[in-house]
Amino acid sequence: MRWINTKPSRATQIALMLAPFLLLIVAYGVTSAARLADNPADKLLPALQTLIDAINRMAFQPDPRTGEYLLWSDTGASLVRLFSALGISTLIALFFGMVIGMLPYVRALLAPFVATISMVPPLALLPILFIVLGLGETSKITLIVIGVAPAMIRDLALKVLELPREQIIKAETLGGSSWQIALRVVLPQVLPRLITCLRLQLGPAWLFLIAAEAISSDSGLGYRIFLVRRYLSMDIIFPYVLWITLLAVITNFALDRLRIAVFPWSNLEAR
Amino acid sequence: MRWINTKPSRATQIALMLAPFLLLIVAYGVTSAARLADNPADKLLPALQTLIDAINRMAFQPDPRTGEYLLWSDTGASLVRLFSALGISTLIALFFGMVIGMLPYVRALLAPFVATISMVPPLALLPILFIVLGLGETSKITLIVIGVAPAMIRDLALKVLELPREQIIKAETLGGSSWQIALRVVLPQVLPRLITCLRLQLGPAWLFLIAAEAISSDSGLGYRIFLVRRYLSMDIIFPYVLWITLLAVITNFALDRLRIAVFPWSNLEAR
Amino acid sequence: MSEIVLDKVWKEYGDQIVLEKISLTIASRAFVALVGPSGCGKTTFLKMLLGEEAPTQGGITLDGVPLIAEPGPDRGVVFQRYSVFPHLTVLGNVLLGKVFKRSPIAARLFGAERRAAIDEAMTLIAEVGLNGSETKYPAQLSGGMQQRLALAQALIMKPKVLLLDEPFGALDPGIRAEIHVLMKRLWHETELTVVMVTHDMREAFTLGTRVIAFERPRDRPEERERYGAVLSRDIDIWPPRIAGENSIFAPDRDDPVIPLGLRQDDPAPQGDILP
Amino acid sequence: MSEIVLDKVWKEYGDQIVLEKISLTIASRAFVALVGPSGCGKTTFLKMLLGEEAPTQGGITLDGVPLIAEPGPDRGVVFQRYSVFPHLTVLGNVLLGKVFKRSPIAARLFGAERRAAIDEAMTLIAEVGLNGSETKYPAQLSGGMQQRLALAQALIMKPKVLLLDEPFGALDPGIRAEIHVLMKRLWHETELTVVMVTHDMREAFTLGTRVIAFERPRDRPEERERYGAVLSRDIDIWPPRIAGENSIFAPDRDDPVIPLGLRQDDPAPQGDILP
Amino acid sequence: QAQAKTNFKVAWSIYVGWMPWGYASDTGIVKKWADKYGITIEVTQFNDYVESMNQYTAGAYDAVTLTNMDGLSIPAAGGVDTTAVIIGDFSNGNDAVILKDKTSLADIKGQPVNLVEFSVSHYLLARALESAGMSERDVNVVNTSDPDMVGAFQTPDVTAMVTWNPMVSEILALPSATNVFDSTKIPGEIIDMMVANTDVLKDNPNFGKALAGIWYDTMAVMTADTPEGAAARTAMGVASGTDLAGFEAQLAATKLFDKPADAVAFTSSPDLATTMDKVRTFLFDKGLLGSGAPSADVIGIELPDGKVLGDAANVKLRFTDEYMSAAAAGTL
Ligand SMILES: Nc1ncnc2c1ncn2[C@@H]1O[C@H](COP(=O)(O)OP(=O)(O)OP(=O)(O)O)[C@@H](O)[C@H]1O
Ligand SMILES: Nc1ncnc2c1ncn2[C@@H]1O[C@H](COP(=O)(O)OP(=O)(O)OP(=O)(O)O)[C@@H](O)[C@H]1O
Ligand SMILES: [Mg+2]
Numbered sequence A, B: 001m002r003w004i005n006t007k008p009s010r011a012t013q014i015a016l017m018l019a020p021f022l023l024l025i026v027a028y029g030v031t032s033a034a035r036l037a038d039n040p041a042d043k044l045l046p047a048l049q050t051l052i053d054a055i056n057r058m059a060f061q062p063d064p065r066t067g068e069y070l071l072w073s074d075t076g077a078s079l080v081r082l083f084s085a086l087g088i089s090t091l092i093a094l095f096f097g098m099v100i101g102m103l104p105y106v107r108a109l110l111a112p113f114v115a116t117i118s119m120v121p122p123l124a125l126l127p128i129l130f131i132v133l134g135l136g137e138t139s140k141i142t143l144i145v146i147g148v149a150p151a152m153i154r155d156l157a158l159k160v161l162e163l164p165r166e167q168i169i170k171a172e173t174l175g176g177s178s179w180q181i182a183l184r185v186v187l188p189q190v191l192p193r194l195i196t197c198l199r200l201q202l203g204p205a206w207l208f209l210i211a212a213e214a215i216s217s218d219s220g221l222g223y224r225i226f227l228v229r230r231y232l233s234m235d236i237i238f239p240y241v242l243w244i245t246l247l248a249v250i251t252n253f254a255l256d257r258l259r260i261a262v263f264p265w266s267n268l269e270a271r
Numbered sequence C, D: 001m002s003e004i005v006l007d008k009v010w011k012e013y014g015d016q017i018v019l020e021k022i023s024l025t026i027a028s029r030a031f032v033a034l035v036g037p038s039g040c041g042k043t044t045f046l047k048m049l050l051g052e053e054a055p056t057q058g059g060i061t062l063d064g065v066p067l068i069a070e071p072g073p074d075r076g077v078v079f080q081r082y083s084v085f086p087h088l089t090v091l092g093n094v095l096l097g098k099v100f101k102r103s104p105i106a107a108r109l110f111g112a113e114r115r116a117a118i119d120e121a122m123t124l125i126a127e128v129g130l131n132g133s134e135t136k137y138p139a140q141l142s143g144g145m146q147q148r149l150a151l152a153q154a155l156i157m158k159p160k161v162l163l164l165d166e167p168f169g170a171l172d173p174g175i176r177a178e179i180h181v182l183m184k185r186l187w188h189e190t191e192l193t194v195v196m197v198t199h200d201m202r203e204a205f206t207l208g209t210r211v212i213a214f215e216r217p218r219d220r221p222e223e224r225e226r227y228g229a230v231l232s233r234d235i236d237i238w239p240p241r242i243a244g245e246n247s248i249f250a251p252d253r254d255d256p257v258i259p260l261g262l263r264q265d266d267p268a269p270q271g272d273i274l275p
Numbered sequence E: 001q002a003q004a005k006t007n008f009k010v011a012w013s014i015y016v017g018w019m020p021w022g023y024a025s026d027t028g029i030v031k032k033w034a035d036k037y038g039i040t041i042e043v044t045q046f047n048d049y050v051e052s053m054n055q056y057t058a059g060a061y062d063a064v065t066l067t068n069m070d071g072l073s074i075p076a077a078g079g080v081d082t083t084a085v086i087i088g089d090f091s092n093g094n095d096a097v098i099l100k101d102k103t104s105l106a107d108i109k110g111q112p113v114n115l116v117e118f119s120v121s122h123y124l125l126a127r128a129l130e131s132a133g134m135s136e137r138d139v140n141v142v143n144t145s146d147p148d149m150v151g152a153f154q155t156p157d158v159t160a161m162v163t164w165n166p167m168v169s170e171i172l173a174l175p176s177a178t179n180v181f182d183s184t185k186i187p188g189e190i191i192d193m194m195v196a197n198t199d200v201l202k203d204n205p206n207f208g209k210a211l212a213g214i215w216y217d218t219m220a221v222m223t224a225d226t227p228e229g230a231a232a233r234t235a236m237g238v239a240s241g242t243d244l245a246g247f248e249a250q251l252a253a254t255k256l257f258d259k260p261a262d263a264v265a266f267t268s269s270p271d272l273a274t275t276m277d278k279v280r281t282f283l284f285d286k287g288l289l290g291s292g293a294p295s296a297d298v299i300g301i302e303l304p305d306g307k308v309l310g311d312a313a314n315v316k317l318r319f320t321d322e323y324m325s326a327a328a329a330g331t332l
């Protein structure tokens, strides 16, 4: 039988799925033990117990200074920023994506500009952003929006343009005005795509969040990572990184479920 | 006539296209003049002449310390890193994307792992990267690869899976082995997609390049930006940011031309 | 009344001449079948009737008035694909035209107005044989059912003219035969002038009152750009079909062959569609 | 010789029974036309013959030997779509089978071997009427030409069995008629047993030596899962068609109707395809 | 530009000598003094030191914590007339040149040296090389970001590094690291201070007084050998990402001026002029006083006694003991 035709059984499949994760954990354990045997004070790859202690300290014991549970207050602060920024980006992308996609004049005006803007490395513009917007939440959220929105606008405008011309003509023959067509034909069809497009931007959004928090902040997951990086406190960095990854995976999954729940037809289409 | 049906003429289109760029330049000029009137030594928004002086200094006069033309040596250093990293990512993505997409066993093994990995914020892993790989070019290139390759692998594996099952069956009835099908049926069809996928990753790649150069380097566009950021030398930062944007736009365009030139059939398909 | 008159219409795209000097009068309530080889400009012709494209030269009038240069509710259309909205249910698709008419800003109907519109839509849905499928999405319908839906959706606007661009080209022959029956009934019962593009001669002669063929007189590759297609044949069907009347000569000559009794237009089973 | 024997074949997907107890002997060089409503399992049946799916119960033999459980060069196939490779030219598509056979590692041919293979491919390309289009990509061909290409591509392997899944379902009737002629000629001239799925009764009776229908005896929605389709009709065409021989009774009864003289299978003009 | 106003913004970044600002803000000391003068002071913590100075230079903040060298090269060279309100401490071992597997400064020759380019580390390196009769040409400087120093030191290709605390103590804890030169060898040359915009200060002297009041109040708490003092130090340690022991180790390498009188004495001593001259020469050599600067004299530095170092017509950095003296005299 050809390799491309051999299929693992359900059980094998699960075993295979878990294998690389287990391997990673084992590899970590072995390397960590070796390094610690060499130098018991080594901080790069802390022992499992050290990691658990750190998690316990960050997540379940109040910070002596503020009385807060740091992991949760950091998570809260970061998620508020992340979701505000993603919310704003989504609205911006929806509006500009739709007008660029639908109106030839606006397309001529903005499409090349947005395409260029989306190539500007946002990190390089950070100082200006902070000066113009101050250091509060605004500038952090704005950085994420700047980093994420242009790509979303382009993607969405493209989706609008990809709607079969036939559909628009049909809507016109049903007497639809530009506004009505936008509202009832284009909008509902790009909304599910908007969610997909949002999912694609989760990675970059986290990146910009961490970058923004690294510069000025007093809480947040990225802040904490950069703060303790000076001490190479990998016992805190590792759990934080895992936690961020987990949050990203969950968000990604939840958004997809949301799409299917709200727009059932978008999944019928798929095939 | 409905708004969605009004189309600008060719000339209007060009005028509209240029408008936001001109507006941006004018807005810059005005704000800059106002700030400079306030404080002639203001560095945030340098006058046009200052920018030109800086460009001239960086691009056309040798650096007194090293005798190099900084803009060009920085560009060279950055592009070498960027393209090596993108080249490596492409090869990795091609290999893993194809095996994940074609072989059910490998898919069960690696697909969930790659999906998870692609959610890890790479910047947070920098310290480990350094210690494992040292501070040289390797770690910078690796950062970009880590940041860019998982997304490319996923994208490409998806493309392989999207190939109509009929094509694979047909190839089997032509007597193709797994290897022959990979080589002659799957590979050529995913290559153009690989280029598209590479274009999508240009933005993130530049981002990671700048981040890596900010951390440890002695040349490169990102290095220079972060070095002079210490002095708020926006007269250097702005031209550098524009230059990066321009390089990204050109690369993006060139890759698309390359795809059409090498895989003419991939453009026939589009419609 | 809905007479369409084309007066020396030319259409060019850039340097390429697509249609040359088409003059044509389409009588009210005619059913024109338009045939011709691929790329000869049939769709382009239909787009001009729709108002989606403007003639490069010449003029088109509908009932003596120059055509509005945009698609509008007086002209309905059904394409081969993409004629229904995938995000709306069958009922939602048929309602849409009513909604657009009554609710310019919110584009939604409520209360009694909505109930009245639904009643009207349901009648039409039953008319095209889709009763029972009101809450389904187009992706849950077979190709034939989708085209029935597209017809119902267009007809709720009571257009003067119905333009069809290979509406049944993607259907299997059995399904096609069934929908021909429906199409003919609708044409008989509704105040409609129909222009239908088709590749299928049999279809053209089964449904049309008049068959028109476009053809390029010069079609060598090097001539393609320089010469467009012209109206090469214009055949009135005899004995004439008249809207609303049975053919006196052979009342059932137009019946489709019903194949072997297999119900080919059954909705595909759910399991096939849901991923 | 290529006789296919199915012995009490059942096929289930999970809990859903698709085909029930199909027993059938397909004679060597038969041309079986398989019809049945949508979703009744025709494609599934073909996939089992291909080796792409295994029967849940029962066995299939080809010339007395159990079928290899994977598609292979002894069984050719043409689908409704996606049967040719978009990234290869016409010549490349037809060559591919030869290349796979001769060059297991590099999957490319060079020198004399390549020239020999090209000669063979060119003959076949001419056979299906695609000479002149050797360097074109499938996207530059019309639908009919693409299916001709798919036939040529399959035939270069000289398969014992040719499996066709609605191969002409997406074609316009005119083009379909032309390709029927080709199909019949190929069947007469090549050592082939053909099994063709079709929705078109006319096509089934025009081409087949034997028409087989699948049907679900119980087809209410709540029964769909629990009962599969069975072989409901099995008609031998009379007077019999025999591979390689003209019908003695009506030598030309199988000729397609040639429509109005429009060349419907012309390649679409380049301007239409290039964006 | 500046006028009498009541809202002030102060930026500080995480460093041992500046942690008191965060503590003062958290515990209400800032509010106490602001209320006293009828003003409000918003204290903002930066994770990134450079960004805090840039923000100040661009006018977004009225006061910022920085070192004497950065004060001259960033706000002053950027045209913002800046006054050092409080001299908080000087580095007394907080900055160090560290070699891997080598034990003497002379071994640095020919090696790549990882440091934050153009920072005080760079200055320390220059002074270290000078002390050993070498110059920067004898080494190869590699710019490396400060949070990554600890990780970077453990990589094979890094053999020499100049950095500051807390990274120094983390690195020195590694078995292969040796401190070959540190700021104890150049006492008083790396000064950490709180500076404010001169115009703002001139129009709002109460702002300066409030800053001084906050600082010395906080000093009193944190240096006290009482449970409250230990609690304050613990809090600062935790806020900077370490614990009490780690923070006290850093404090030990810092000459903190917890008594205003000591700070006044340091500021008024003639050594300050010598130090600033060295610093400006270093900056000029590196081209950091502006690209067209003809000489190190281009920017004037005013000392507490009114003497000016450099161009008296372009004074942009001013040292004064006014506010610290007031604190010493108890007249705030
Ligand atoms: N928007 C356009 N811009 C330029 N050329 C066009 C455009 N639309 C159509 N054409 C050209 O006009 C000619 C006629 O196209 P049209 O789509 O009307 O043909 P058709 O008769 O409908 O063909 P088919 O039977 O394949 O649908 C073709 O050569 C096509 O390339
Ligand atoms: N891979 C599969 N997994 C589960 N069910 C399947 C699978 N493939 C087909 N089926 C189910 O088997 C039944 C028969 O499908 P099949 O594609 O063979 O029908 P068909 O007769 O070819 O229909 P059509 O005329 O629409 O092509 C359908 O109910 C379908 O949902
Ligand atoms: Mg057409």
Ligand SMILES: [Mg+2]
Pocket (backbone or CB within 6 Å): D042, D043, D044, D165
């Ligand atoms: Mg099928």
